[in-house]
Every structure is written in C-alpha cells, then in structure tokens.
Amino acid sequence: MSDFRFSRRGFLHRFSILGLSGSFALKHALALSTDDESATKAANKVVKNRAPLAPNAFYFLPLGSVRPSGWLKNQLEIQASGLGGHLDETWADVGPNSGWLGGKGESWERGPYFLDGLVPLAWTLNDQRLQAKAHRFIDWTLKNQAANGMIGPASNNDWWPRYVMLKALTQYQEYTSDPRVIPLMDRYFRYQLGELPKRPLRDWGKFRWQDELLSVLWLYNRTGSAYLLDLARMLRSQGYDWVAEFADFKYTQRITRDFIKLDEDHGLRDISLATHGVNNGQAIKTGPVWSVVSGDRNDAAAASRMISELDKYHGLPNGMFSCDEHLAGLDPSQGSELCTVVEYMFSLENSLAITGEAALGDRLEKLAFNALPGTFTDDMWAHQYNQQPNQVECSLHHKPWTTDGPESNLFGLEPNFGCCTANFHQGWPKLVNSLFMLSSSGVSDAGDGIVAAVYAPCEVRTVLRQTPLHIVEETGYPFNGKIRITVNPASPLAFPLHLRIPAWATGATVQVNGQSQPQPTPGAFARIERTWRPGDRVEIAFPMKPRVSRWFNDSVAVERGPLLFSYGIGETWVKLADRGMTADWQVFPSTQWNYALRVDTDDPSSSIEVHETAVEDNVFSEKHAPVRLRVNARKVPSWRAEDGVADAVPKSPVSSTEPDEKIDMLPYAAAKLRISAFPLVKSE
Template sequence: MTLLERRDLLKLLAGAAAGVAFQEKAAYAMETRAVAKDPNETKSSKGPGMEAPRNVRKASKNRTPLAPNAFDMLPLGSVRPAGWLRRQLEIQATGLGGHLDETWDDVGSNSGWLGGTGESWERGPYFLDGLIPLAYLLDDDRLKAKAQRYIDWTLTHQLPNGMIGPASNDDWWPRMVMLKALIQYEEATGDPRVIPVLMRYFAHQLEALPGRPLRDWGKFRWQDNALAVIWLYNRNGDPKLIELARLLHKQGFDWQTDFADFKHTQRITPEMIKSKGDDGLGDFALSTHGVNNGQALKAAPVWSVVSGQETDRRGLEQMLSALDTYHGLPNGMFSCDEHFAGRDPSQGSELCTVVETMFSLEQSLAILGDASLGDRLEQIAFNALPGTFTDDMWAHQYNQEPNQVEVSLHQKPWTTDGPESNLYGLEPNFGCCAANFHQGWPKFAASLWMASQDGGLVAAAYSPCVVHTVLGDTPVEMVEETEYPFRGSIRITVNPETQIKFPLRLRIPTWAKEAKITVNGQSHQPPAQAGFAKIDRVWKAGDAVEVVFPMEPRVKRGGFRNSVSVERGPLVFSYPIGEDWVKLRTRGMTADWQVFPTSQWNYALAMNGTNAHGLVVEEHPVGGTPFALNGTPVKLQVTARKMSTWRAVDGVADPVPESPVTSDETEETITLVPYGAAKLRITAFPHLKS
C-alpha cells in the first residue's frame, strides 16, 4: 500500500473510532443452533478414511440463465486435508493463524466487526475469510469459537435497510470479504440465518448502488461481490440478483479492456503515479496494484457466467499472458511490491497477492475447466506460499523475492513499499497481509476436488485428502494418499456406499510426460482431454486408482536476462543461502526478524543442452514440517561456478548477469532445495557458456 493510500486509510480508521454507532460486544459463548435441512444434504458413508461429516452436501450448479461452469466447487467441508497437508494446516492453526486475535488488536475483542471501536474496515473480514475454512477443515472447536463471535455479531446487527458491518463506514469493499466468509460458514454449518441476511443485504445494495456507486478498492474488486451474488442466485433464483450482478459489472473497473491494450509493461514508480495526478486511489495506481490484479484474474471468468460470452471466457488467458510477459517471476507469481515491478527476480510479490491469486485460480479453474490453471495454482501453493513464512508460521513477509539475499531494513528494491517490506514478522510494512494470509492453505485444500457437469468428480489439484460428497443419491468417499509434490505417486481409493457409475477426471500436468494410470492394478491409459484423463466406469468400494507422474528435473529457460530456473514436478528449486536470524523487536506472541547471509550465493549453473550438468536427485522422508530447510524431502545436486562480478548492493542482489556467462572460478557441486524451504535464496541463475 502506498504512503498516500495509508494516509487515507488512517483517516478512515480515525473516523471509525469516532463515529461507531454500535457498542455492543459479541457474546463469547457459542449458542446451540438448529441447522436448516437442505435438499442437497444426506447421510454420509464412512469408509476407511477419516470420519465423514455429519451432513454432506452436493455441489450446487448454476441456474439458468447463468452459463454452466465446467466444474462446480464442492461445499466447504467436503474435502478434508490429510497427511502432510493436514500437518501444514495444523502448523497454521498453532501459529499466527490460530492466535492472531490474541496478539494483534486489529482483530482483537475491540474490532469494529465485534461491535467495538477498533479497526472497522477490511482486517476483521480478512481474518475471518481464512479462519472459517481453517477451523472447519481441521474440525477445531477452539477456532470455530473464535470465528463464531464475528459471525454472530454480523448476523445479529444487520441494519433495517439491510446493511451489514460496522456503521462507522459504508465502504462496499470490506463487505465483499465478509460475504465470502459468510458463504463458507453457511456451507460448513447450514446456519439458517445466513441466506436471509444475504438476501436483505443484496436488496439494499441493488437499491443503493445507483446513488452510491463502487469506488476505489470496491470498484477494482467488484468480481468478489459478483461471485457472492451468483452463489445466492444458485440457491434462491431471485432474478433481482442477476440485475445486481450486471450493475456491479457496469460500475466496476473494466479489466478486460485494460488488458486488451496492456500498457503497464514497465516497473511502476511513485513518480509515474504522481505524474498521473493520482493520489494513490486513482485508476492508474489501482490498476497497477498487485493485489487488485491477483483478485481480478477471476473477473472475466466470473462475468462469463453471467454474459455467456466466449470472449469473456478467454479474458483470463489474456491477463496471464501479459503478466507473465512483463512481470512474471520463476515462482509462478508476478512482481508487485506494491505495484508492477518488471521481471527482475530481485523484485517482490506481496503475500496478499499470492493468496488472492490462488483464490482467483481456484474459482477460475472451476468455471473454465482449464487444466493449466491447476498447474499454476500448484506452483504458487507449493512455492510462493510457503516461501513467505517462517517454518512455524508465526511470522510472514509482506514481500518475498525469488532472488532474496538479505531480509533487512532497506528501502530498495520496492516500487512503492517501505523498508520493512521483506522482514519476517507480525505485520511488516502494512497489516493487510497479517489479516489475509490465512486463506491460502485452507482454501487450497478445499479446492482439491470438484464436481463435473456429467455427474462425476475431478481431481483439480493434488495433495493428501479425504473427500465426502454425494453423486446422484449415492454418498461417495474418495481417499487420496500421496506425498505429492515431493513425490510423483498418487493413490486414490474410491468408496461409494453402493456401486455407482460416474466419470473420474484426473488432471495431467503439462510437465508430466508419460504419466501412468492403473485401476485395480490394471493399466488404464485414457486419452487426456483438455488436460484431464477421464475414467468412466462402475465404481465399487475399495476400487483403487494409482497415478504416477514422472518427476524428472527440468531447466526452465527464458527468464529475466536469459536466466534459468530449475523445477521438478510442481516444485521450483533454489540455492539456500546461509541464514543468520536477528530479532528486531518482540511483537506480543511473535517477533519481527531480519535475516542476514552467512554464505556466498553468486553462482552460475553449468548447462548441458537443455539440462543442468551433473544434476542428481536426493529424496528424503517427508517430515512434520514439510517445507522446512532442515530435513527437506528432496534436494538436487547441480554443477556451478561462482560469478565474482555478481554482487548485492544495500541487501539486494544486482540484476542477474546476462546469460550465457563465463567464469574462471573452480567448478563446484551445489545443493538446491524447494523454494519454500529457503528463506534466503537464489532462484533465477545465470548459466555458463557451454
């Protein structure tokens, strides 16, 4: 967030403290509430996996006149993490994600979203948006109780006109986040209060928007609001909701037109923003803002559900192509620290942008059925997401860099952010990421499986999990056992309550050449259609599907200044620089940290055609902290030479030397580890002239 944006927000929060209308505190005790019977609910089977939820809901399909999705998201709670993924969510729950309200006043008991006089804008909803899926996927009563306080206050303090949230501001934007939280809560619990509250709120919004249109953040994030409107329409069929969706699109920023003639091809500077006469909340600043673009990736797909137009369905492809071309980084993200920053891997990406990009890809994959979106989702989830946290998830960065050689108080290299931007801490640089990071892992886990339009199931992304859903009238359990992304083998056990015929689709990553599939030990090689292998058969309890994706290391060329990066499966690999952690300050239950290098890092890789020379794979057990440097499950050995002319200035690596390069230094074998394990790292390398 720019300095100008921060000033505006501070004014907003000051007004919130002075003008709050509701002073009632939400009750801490959980009430026992009746759960509405839903026609999609049924008793679940209980197979050999984890215990099934008490009520299992079918996926909801789009009603006419909405265009059908390729796949439909399963309701929250249908997919439960297992194995290493469950352990990762448990780390989040025992870390900052499960204790933030105990150590950070912005989401504490005085929050405006609990009826207090504290922060009353986006931070309470952000926190809840990740806390709810974390709580219900782990079935954690402690976390559920934390979330329930926010939920109960919001549902019981709706104004007579339908408005929700603190009365100290009427900004549409934070309510968009709260809508996402309420929807997840309703899917997980069936609480009968949610849908009537949403109906009244959307009726108010339809009436109020013509006179009080979307502005600044809400204008650029309208698609999140529209997604919630579509969710409710699919449940009550109110035609006024289609009218509201069209009005949101009309008032919102036109992302498709912006990317059809994409002009933001260079690093954005404060001077460029000022030259536009922009106060930080104008169209230029907000259209080049990283988080806005991460959220906007789903704008065209979401709108295509309403418009039914193929041109809208192709809008995401156009956006991703432009972002990759001008701002793409080797960890699957685009640079944005805080605004577009070019392709130099010493530039950063904001954590909010990482988790919002993941959510956009999850929703867009369901709408479009494009398997390549699953590839990108996994790359970000398994690299950029863990790469910006400490192993225990008690501290995070605001900005991460693929080539991150120091974490310290330097103004460089950020476009518009401040000197704390890559510290590990409670709320470095700005507190939005402290509130918002929580949605990353839980929503990824919830999106691993989806329902297809022909009555089947889709493995959209891969990680250990157990699925409970209903196909037709038959409860079905799917148990996915795997150490993916560290290994390439996946075993899926199908457990329908009774025999049932349905198609099972398995996403085949573009890098997985010669993937092998067996069903009950028999080879089954269905042709991949649009990136998915389809197995259509009668399934009975205990049927086993095994998938093996070859995990050959790959050298990816064509990076910034012709640099290269190394990948294996969905993992990106980095050279881990020696780390010296220095506490900057204590922050309640956590602390802010600087990290200084203790080893040299300026290596160029030896190349042999399209492969790294002498590359050897080492596999080790997957431990209790999957992305920790100590005990990392996989390492790569590669030949390299130091580049004495490649240095750092003010804690920032100089741009990667233009490849190919030469070096008279002694040839060495260096070890690369998964990107998320190395907190100081080199990910984009120059390569030696062969």
C-alpha cells in the same frame, strides 16, 4: 453513516487503534463436529448454476467434503498453532475492539480478511477453539444488520470490506447451514441495488467488484431472486473493465511512483489501482466469473489471457508476477505481495472450476507449493509482506520496491502494512476445498463425475446420485510423483473420474487396479469412465525429471514437478523487535550466493542429482525438505548485492574462471534466503 475515501496506507491514521484488552463471554456452546456430522453436512447436494446462468465445467463440492491428511493437514495445523489461530490474541486490529465486533477499533478490511481464512481453517480442522473465534465476528454481523439492510460497522460505508465479509458468510453458511445468513444477504443486496445508483462503486470496490459478484451468484443459485441478476449487471457496469485492460495491456514496464502519481488522491487514481498487485491477482477471475452471467466464451478465456500478459512482462520463476506493491517487471530481485499470492490462488480456484482449463490447475499448484509457503517462517508465526525469488537479505532497505517501504521483506507480525497479516490465512484451507470437484454433464446429474483438480494428500466424503462416496488420496506429491486414489462408493456406481495431467508430466502413466490405462495427454484431464466398486485403486505416476526454464536476462531456474528449487543461502536471524506473541526479524546472509549453474539445458537430468527422503511433517522447512537437488556451479564474483538486494542477474551465458563446486538446492519455500534464477556458465 459518514462517506469517506481512504487509501490502505492512510486508513489506520483515520481511526484510533486501541490495545488488546478484555475477553468475550461466548454466547454459543459449540460442540466439536464429529466425523459423522461432518459427513452429513458434506452430503448436501452440490448447488449448480441456475438458468439463465451458464453452467460451470466443474463445481466445488459442498464445503467440508474434502479433508486434508498427511503433510497438507500438518500445514493447516501449523497455521492454526501460529498466527492463523492466535492473531486476535496478539493484534489489536482483529482483537476485542475491532469494529467488526462492535468496538471502535479497525473497522475496514482486516476483520473480514481474518474471518475469510479463519472460517475454512476452523471448520476444515473441526477446531472448536477456532470456530468460537469465528462465531464472535459472524454473530455480531448477523445480529447487527441495520434496518435499511446495511451490514458492518456504522463508522464507514465503503462497499469493499463488505465484499470480504460476504465471502466469509457464504463459507460459514455452507459449513453450518445457519438459517440467518441467506436472509441477511438478501436484505443487504436489495439495499445495495437501491443505493448503487446514488453511491456507485469507487476505489477498491470498483476494482474488486468480481469478488462481490461471486457472492451475488452464490445467493442467486439458492434463491432464484431475479433482482440479483440486475445487481450483477450493475456491479459490472460500475466496476473496472479488467478484460478490456488485458485485451490491450499497456503496463509492460516496471511501474514507478511518478508514473502512477501515487502521492496524489491518496494513491487511489485509476492508473494506480489498475497496476496494483493485489487488484490484479483478484482480477484474474473477472472474465470467468462474469462469463457465468454473459455466457460469452471470450469472457471465460480472459483469465488465461491475463496470466499470459502478466507472465510476459512481470512473470517470476515462483509462478507469481512481480508486485511490490505495483507491477515491477521481470527482475527476480523484485517482490510479490503475500495478499496477491492468496488472492491469485483464489482467482485460479474459481477460474478452474468455471472453465475447466487444466493449465489453471498447474499454476495453482505452482503458487500453493512455492510462493505461498515461501513467505512464512516454518512455524507460521511471522510472514513477509514481499517475497523475492532472488532474496539475499531481509533487512531495512528501500530497494528494490516500486512503491513499498523498507520493512517489506522482513519476517514479522505486520511488516510494511497489515493487510497480509489479516489475509494470508485463506491460502491453505481454500486450497483444500479445491482439491476435488464435481464435473457436470450440463444436462442432468446422470453424467456428473469427480475431478481430481489439484493433488495433495486428502480424503473426500460426498454423495453422487444418492450414493455415498468416499475417496482417499495418498501421496507425497509434490515432492514425488506417486499418487494413489482409492475409490469407495457405498455400492457400485458408474461415473467418470477426471485426472488433471500437468503440462510438464510427459510420460505420465495411469493404472486402475493394476491395469494400464491409455497414455494420458499432458496439459489436459484424463477421463476414466467405469462402474466403480469399493476398494478400486487408481495409481498415477508423474515423471519427476528436473527441468530448466528460462527467465530474465536468459537466466535459468530449475524445476521438478510443480516445485521450484533454490540455492539456500546461509541465514543469520536477528530479532528487530518483540511484537506481542511473535516478533519482527531481519535475516542476513552468512554464506556467498553469487553462483552460476553448469547444467545441460537440453538434458537436465544428466547434470542434476536428485535425492529424496521420506515425506513427513513441516515439509517446507530446510530441515525436513523431502527432496533436494545437487548441481554443478561456479561463483561469479562480479555479481553482487547493493543495499541488501541482489543486482540484476548477469545476462547468460557468463564466463567464470572460478573452480567448479557442487551446490545443494532446496524446494523454494524451504530457503528463506535464496537464489532461484541463476546465470548459466558459458560452455568451454
């Protein structure tokens, strides 16, 4: 195998990317899983951390235990009908000539990225067509392991893309119990342990080591092989020390190309990789994941410290930090890369499970219900590389990006760079698997319970202390605050049910079978311990009063529950080019957008009208948005755009002699052109 270095931008120039051609004869007859078969697979016992690993606060339920319903299932179905389910048919990088199918095409991260989202999407939806697509990549990898244990295309030996393939394989094994996966991983990890002293981590692999650590610990918990803990320590010793970086965070300003010397060493200097958005999104889980090995509570707390520092210097109203593609400061006209959104979500899901910190669930919801859908077209046939909270035009301009190119906020097949095209698919299906978790007593299974970690319509089938348990969650959340959870054990069963109470949910109420429970504490988990019987109902009511939060230049954003609201600018869509089954689009404003809000920041509800409608399908579209706000505003003529980018938000408060207007605000993701951070009108 040849040894080589490359940047993400330079990779495609080093390989010949051939056109999509030919077809595959399936080697497996795949039967669509029935509900009973799915329930049987889901009944597999939760695999907890083996000694000497520290226990998690929570554990993910076996994959397949949680199934989406309502609007959430609709989002996965839209994804399956869009690029998520057809990408290999229209994009050569994951098509029949992919190096991860034995071809001579793209052989680095894109095949594994695609599979990492395709597997949970296919099995969550019980979609036979998508499962067949996933099997092509999985079977090639499982059947073509080298004699020395290496996996993947022989055209490169970079450790990094194997991290992603291992993530996909662990998910696939949990869904199917395929007996080939664990032996392959064992051979690969033994090979890697012997190779790392001679060929240590570097570049992307050095900065993303925590992603492989998850797979190493996954295998250790199933086999108990001691060498895996040696491998875990070697990964940490060779990997970048993210915890130390954020203990003394130095990257507090907008990063420039010159500052990180991006044009030297293929953009792979440590300072470039340390300030890279996706690396930071993946890094947030580093401390918690390593704490499972170290047992150090300071490591476990590192995720919250990292989030706090990123918020302080680069935070945006949609829950993201700016990264277009490197850290970019607080201006809401800066963007965030889609890969960072889904990797940040994955980090939060794992960190929440390990630490049990409720605030991580709050942030996960904010990303999932704003930043994730906010970067797709309604049909998910096109996406952006970068999204902006203040996004007044999507066109071919170099501004405002720190290190990205002029296609960055276009909607299309692979704007700017194709990593997000392959990687965005993991967002929704992995969220489904994180909705409910198992709480662990840390001593024996007798104290285990169920955790409602994130709220969305779904149902759960699992087994708790040998008793089948069926849970149904019915809700229009996050568009309204009513949640009903029906608990159906096969026979009476005593266990604690933990309900995450968001930090914003002051005044939340909880009832069980119509009887009020103690007032829950915002920003914590409410615990209900009782003997549950079939048909028991838990009803949660979260107050959904509008809130005003402060951002860059004392600007204001309007929030309600986990949703951010934006002024939706009129949109004119102009096709730039056809791209196989999809197209690339520019979007130009057709209405003015330069408003300042007139709201009572001390009592926002007194000056903001709320209008709710039924929660149906395609909830993140302008047409079907289930909730809208109406606020008073005035135009600020001096606030303009240059080269398609809104100038920095004028510092609040601002004076305006323009007449008062009533403007409508939509959930952030429903407005493809939008203002989300506004100046505040000076009191008269």
